[in-house]
Amino acid sequence: MSVRQALDDGPMTRFRWGVVVVCVLLNMIDGFDVLVMAFTASSVSAEWGLTGTQTGLLLSAGLVGMALGSLLVAPWADRVGRRPIILGCLVVASAAMLLSSVSQNAVQLGLLRVITGVGIGGILASSNVIASEYASRRWRGFAVSLNSTGYALGATLGGVVAAVLIGGQGWRAVFLFGGVVTLLAVPLVFLRLPESMDFLLTRGDLGRVNALAARMGLPHQDRLPDATGAPTGVGAGFRSLLAPELRRTTLILWVAFFGVMAGFYFVTSWTPTLLVDAGLTPGQGIAGGTLLNVGGIFGAAFLGLLATKFALRNVLIAYLVITAALLAVFIASTSSLALAFVLGGLIGLFVNGCVAGLYALTPGIYAAGVRTTGVGTALGIGRAGAILAPALAGVLLDGGATPQNLYLVVGAVFVAVAAVLTLLRAVAPVATPTKELA
Structure with a gap:
């Protein structure tokens, strides 16, 4: 039996769950670092x-940096390895966070937020790929969804930590805390996170493959399949995503990421303010926004569990449609505070699950040689939607749009993404780069 077959069909051992846990912790740190501003x-x-x-x-600024990190840094993981990119990005993000704590003006802080985002963008793409690669076929959707839950956990815990630190030490202490925690993750990754097995197989590194297989109790390999390698140069990696065998699938994923991330960041950024505009008090608006993150902790994990029983694409489509229905009635429910809070928690559950579903779906579509390039590019396209949506919502509000109108528009976006995903096969093929790009 090959190593890849053993990983796909074998049991989830303590070692393999340990890899997923490290990735979850990385996402928790990222959730804090992204939302610290x-x-x-x-x-x-x-x-x-x-x-x-x-x-x-x-x-x-942080979202701009994340887009740059996903598009420009993450693809290098297909050439030098997932683990070195994560380690390097952790060092960059921690240094930028620590320097942010002593920044002297808004320009300095803004530039450091971009640098922090670049590091986080590289980490998110690479950690999601590793979580996917070390999970078995049955548990892959759950593992990546659980990884996404770490982001919501980090955001929720970060809000609590920030409230305590700002009250006693000021805002600089929040950046200092985040920088120290991010820096502490460097030795954790160095000691506990192995290199991607798929990356080693792609490179034909028999010695490292067998050393890692021995740690996991997998069969010793006398020889490996012919190494396919990765496309030469990052530019060739990008071109391979639009090669004939991948073009349709790649474009579908880009549309899906753009629409879902735009909707997600509109909901998480504007909900507290729009709830106040709809008649709630500022405190109630903040509580409603917090419930979105709380719901998100459960939404991603629940999607992953459903994906162990049903096709992930179909589960994701259902999540998108349910999210749209909830958004359509959300603002109209503010006459009942209890109902508004319940719907807020449910929206958080399903909208976070939509993001987690895309994260879980994408790694399995691309071959190992372009996998992080594919995930990173999709995340970068999604960040463009994340940056655009909150700003566009502000313009529409200034132009006379009501909160109800905006939620209906975003709901329509989620329905459109669900329709687009029906064009994606329930089990998408894993395509390799074309020969001329190899």
């Missing part, structure tokens, strides 16, 4: 006398 925005704005536009730019 949201936790500290009001304090930073008050100290430096920032305008709303300046504060908005600071909030967007």
Whole structure:
């Protein structure tokens, strides 16, 4: 039996679950580091006398960096390895977070937020790929969805930590805390996170494959299949995503990521404010926004469990349609506070599950030689939607749109993405780069 077959069809051992747990912890750290600006925005704005536009730019800076990291850094993981990219990105993100704690003006902080985002973008793409590669075929959807749950956990716990630290130490302590925790993840990854087995197989590294197989109790390999390698150069890796055998699937995924990430960041960014506009108090608006993250903790894991029984694509389509239905009635429910909070928690559950479903679906579509390039590019396209949607919502509100109108539009986007995903086969083929790109 080949190593790849043993990983696909064998039991999930303690070692393999340990890899998934490390990836979950990385996503928790990323969730904190990404949203640290949201936790500290009001304090930073008050100290430096920032305008709303300046504060908005600071909030967007991290997302811009994540898009750059997903598009420009993550593809290198297909050439030098997933593990070195994660280690390097952790060092970059921790350094930028630590320097943010001593920044002297908004320009310095904004540039450091971009750098932090670049590191996080590289980590997210690579850790999701590793979680997918070390999970068995049956548990793959659950493992990647569980990995996505770490992001919501980090965001939720980060809000609690930020509230405590800002009250006693000020906003700089929040960045310092995040930088130290991110730095502590470096030795954890170095000691506990192995290199991707698929990457080693792609490179034909028999010695490292057998050393890693021995750690997992997998069969010793006398020889490996002919190494396919990765496309030469990052540019060739990008071109392979649009080669004839992958073009349709890649474009479907790009549309899906753009639409889902746009909807997700609209909901998470604007819900507290729009709930207040709909008649709730500021405290109730914040509580409603918090429930989105709480619901998200369970939504991704629940999707993963469903994916062990049903085709992941079909589960994701169902999540998208249910999310759209909930968004359509959400703002109209504010006359009943209890109902609004229940619907807020359910929206958080399903909208986070939609993101987790795309994260889980994508790695299995691409061959090992372009897998992180494929995931990273899709995430980068999604970040473009994430950056655009909150700003566009503000423009529409200034133009006279009501909160109900905006939620209906976003619901329509989720329905459109569900329709597009029906064009994707329930079990997408894993295609390899074409010979001329190899």
